[in-house]
Amino acid sequence: MPDTLTLQQAVDMALKHSSELQVARNTIDKNKKLRDEAWDANNAVLINTYLGNGLYVSVPTGKDPQGAVFKTDYDWRAAQKDYDTKVESVKASVYQAYFNVLQDQAQVNYLEQSLASKERNLRDAEARWQAGMDTAFNVNQLRAAVVSERAKLAQAQDTLARDYANLAQLVGLPRGSTPALSNDATYQPLEVTDLNSTIEQIVSASPDLWKAQQQVQLIKDTFAMQNSADVDRYNLKNANLAVTITGDKLQQAVLKLYYTVKDLEAGYEAAQKSVATAEEALRLAKLRYDVGIGTQADVLAAEASLAQARQQLLSLTIQHELAVKAFWQPWAWSASGGSSAAVAAGSSGMGTGN
Template sequence: MDNQVMWQKSLWLLGHLSGLLLMAIPGAIAQPRTTAADLIPLNPNPDPLYLPSRPEQVTIDVDRPITLTEAIELARRNNRQLQIIEAQLQQSRAVLRQAESALYPTLSFQTNISRTDSAAIRLQNAQAQQAFIKGGGLGIPPVPLNTTSNTWTNTVQLGYNIFTAGQRSGSIQAAREQVRNAELDLQRQFEQLRQDVANDYYNIQQAEALVRIGQAAVQNSQISLRDAVARERAGLGTLFDVLTAEVQLANNQQQLVQAQSQLKTAQRQLAKTLSLNDKATVQAADPIQVVGEWKLSLEESITLAFRNRVELEQQLAQRNTALQQRRVALGNLGPQLVAGGSFNTTDDLSDSLAPRWGYTVGGQMNWTLFDGGVSRASAAQQESSAAIAEAQYAAFKNLIRFQVEQAYYTLKSSQENIRTNEVAVRQATEGLRLARLRFQAGIGTQAEVSNAETSLIQAQSNLLSSTIDYNRAIAALQRFVSGLPLNPQTASTP
């Protein structure tokens, strides 16, 4: 209970210190929140095959501050990897519909119209005429047969596989398991995407804060250099103090340039994850503060992760798919019974008779008695696939526990670091104030001021890092437990 109260007080104090830090650092004023309309220019070109070809088409001219919630929504809508998996899900559903078509009979219709001028009949007529002439023309002259015919034939054919030795049901069940696996993969990708977006967003927050800290450090160094120069001109200081201040200023300027470069890189990384417009970039609108408490114990987090993680269900789906494919393979050795029938009509268009019709009905059984071991070998492959899925299930279970434990321990250590670094920031701030007073009074040195500035920068950076690490640990726990809302304070054991 005491630890809980201390943590709540630390959260309040951290927020208070963050506010003071924001007011003390130029450029740290919170950005105005965006609206839904403000996010429209961030959307990518609707044509996925669009490829910029001119420099002005990739020149950044849209810069928007967004919250973490808005970033996740943009990723859900625009992330290319998520779109690929959604397309794969639709593909799996189409495969299922194809497999289910075996439940129904096949019905086909064929029509054929033709005109035939028979060379054989022409030869027969010529031979008859020749024989009549050779016989002296006696008797009845032969009547020439019609050499041409115009026919119209229509056929309707119906077929159905009555018994497939389990192949039909096995194929359908395997396709359903594939659909289930694709649905689970979509959930997995979205959970992973949430964590990736959160980490990229926290990277921007950290880089922006480091830039602000760097700017404040440069200003502090400029003040120290000004004081050192004034004291040296007044004969109260030394050239060494001026050189020390100049070196400190140069170091802080270099660190500021590096922080600005890291910020640009972090912004482009988030833009890639969100699949933003080629001419857009984003800033972090959320202030740097702890996102809340993780109310679940380690044991509750582990058991909830076992229930929620789709990776375990995916392995079960893959195992079931392999078992159904085994049924399909062994079905090749079973009897296959097919029934069917056809109805046809034929009409000679050159005569006055009505069309004539006919039909055919029948059945056929095929039974492969020996196929050289192909089917049983294929079944053995699927049995191995099922065993692999079972082993991967056990491996994922161990990995899930390790991931939760690692994130949980990081969360707890970050909590302690936040408390420690809060005190360090207060002490370093007071130390810098006293060092400047001592230097201005002539009883301190510029080296003391420089050391105090360095200590304050380090303490601020440590507090920033511990806060970001805490938030990253929350995001990791949300990912590794899965199925939880964005706000961890609402997470509880069902």
């Protein structure tokens, strides 16, 4: 096991380890075998059919009263599409799992700093109370705050352990493995020159749309072979409607993701400024403490505020990167078990550090 597991290493390991990918590969081979057997059984061969304008298309022909040649050919090509989708969905799952751990670590770090600050405030208040300079009410409030923060920290540590276990399972590491991760989250604004054209390209590349379109062609190729002509006319109408519905849903999903990305980008500069402000506040708190006009409690509070600001910036960076990936390949993120909304909102490790 590597000392530090990079995101790319995690992706490569998951692709090798995935049983679902092996099933998808086996399905391709099985469907290819069924296709070959159907072609042999029906004496099918490929012939060039002239489409006009100097274009030809190779189509199977032969004795095929039930359309088995066309059906098995579609199943084989569909299995190849499913495999490609599964590859991308495995990658998406790793991105989510890897970034969840990074988020969890930042959250634990912030809560550790926050707890240290609250514990110091409590100790100082108890000392003042014993000297008659503070109230029991204030001390009790600070004690409750410490108890609450300890509970939050314990919960965050549990979440970190759970998400580490999920990542280890995805990449094939032994149970209990907690390799160091590199912070591979990057912020790159989404640049789209022509939104409508870009959405069209994304939708056109969708395996779901391809399947819907191929179902139309399959019905045409096997028209009235297994059903009456009247029934297949209805089947063809519904298949064409399915193409339209699938395309419309994809367009809506991609457009929603686009605006999710832009909303996240709108908050990025403010999050950066919050980090810079917290860094300056910590510098001044340390300076005042060094010259004797500040307290250690002030320094601890400033450290906790900086940890929170950095956690929130990391959260936004990760959410943005995942949303951009989902924008370009929404079908992969849906197949990974997530959804556009989940990507946008963030999953388990994407809290705000409150």
